[in-house]
Amino acid sequence: EAQVTQNPRYLITVTGKKLTVTCSQNMNHEYMSWYRQDPGLGLRQIYYSMNVEVTDKGDVPEGYKVSRKEKRNFPLILESPSPNQTSLYFCASSLSWDYNSPLHFGNGTRLTVT
Amino acid sequence: RKEVEQDPGPFNVPEGATVAFNCTYSNSASQSFFWYRQDCRKEPKLLMSVYSSGNEDGRFTAQLNRASQYISLLIRDSKLSDSATYLCVVNHEAGNQFYFGTGTSLTVIP
Numbered sequence: 001e002a003q004v005t006q007n008p009r010y011l012i013t014v015t016g017k018k019l020t021v022t023c024s025q026n027m028n029h030e031y032m033s034w035y036r037q038d039p040g041l042g043l044r045q046i047y048y049s050m051n052v053e054v055t056d057k058g059d060v061p062e063g064y065k066v067s068r069k070e071k072r073n074f075p076l077i078l079e080s081p082s083p084n085q086t087s088l089y090f091c092a093s094s095l096s097w098d099y100n101s102p103l104h105f106g107n108g109t110r111l112t113v114t
Numbered sequence: 115r116k117e118v119e120q121d122p123g124p125f126n127v128p129e130g131a132t133v134a135f136n137c138t139y140s141n142s143a144s145q146s147f148f149w150y151r152q153d154c155r156k157e158p159k160l161l162m163s164v165y166s167s168g169n170e171d172g173r174f175t176a177q178l179n180r181a182s183q184y185i186s187l188l189i190r191d192s193k194l195s196d197s198a199t200y201l202c203v204v205n206h207e208a209g210n211q212f213y214f215g216t217g218t219s220l221t222v223i224p
C-alpha cells in the first residue's frame with residue numbers, strides 16, 4: 001500500500017530532551033516536507049526537501065532539524081524541545097517538486113512538551 | 115498579509131444542500147491549487163486539484179479565478195459524511211513551499 005508513515009503517533013516528553021520523529025514514504029517521491037498544525041494558525045511548513053541531500057527552511061524552522069540521507073526517509077529532530085513546540089506534526093511527500101503534484105500526508109504525530 | 119485566506123465558518127447546512135467555499139491567495143504567480151479535506155485530528159487528504167478551466171468530480175466542483183486570485187469549491191447534494199474541515203492549498207513556485215489556508219469547517223445536519 002502506498003503510504004507515508006510517521007512514528008510515533010503520540011509523544012509526551014520534557015523540556016530539553018532530544019527527540020526524533022521518523023517519516024518514511026514508499027512511493028519513490030522526490031519531495032518531502034514537515035508541517036505543524038496549531039489551532040487558528042493552520043498548517044505551517046517547517047522544512048522541506050526537494051531530493052536527497054537537499055533541504056530548505058520553511059516558515060517556522062527554528063528549533064528543528066531535518067536530514068535527507070535517503071530518498072524514502074525524512075526525520076524531524078528536536079534537539080532541545082520546548083513547550084511552544086507542543087503541536088500536531090505532519091510529514092508529507094509529493095511525487096516531484098514540479099507543479100500540480102499534490103501532497104500525501106502521514107497520519108500525524110501529536111507531541112506534548114512539558 | 116497571509117498567503118492564503120479562507121472563511122473559517124462554521125458552515126452548518128442541511129443534508130441535500132449546496133454549499134460553496136472560497137479561498138483567496140495573495141501571490142499572483144501561484145501555479146498549483148488544491149482542495150484538501152481534514153477530519154478532526156486526522157491527516158489532510160486530497161479532495162481534488164484545481165485546474166485553470168475548472169474541474170468536477172461527482173458532487174464536487176472546483177474553480178479557479180486568476181484575475182481575482184481565488185479558488186472555490188462547490189459541494190452539491192451535501193451528505194452527512196461531507197462534514198469536515200476543507201483546506202485550500204497553493205504552491206506558487208515549483209520546488210518551493212506549499213501554503214495552506216486555515217480551513218473552513220462544514221457540518222451537514224440531518
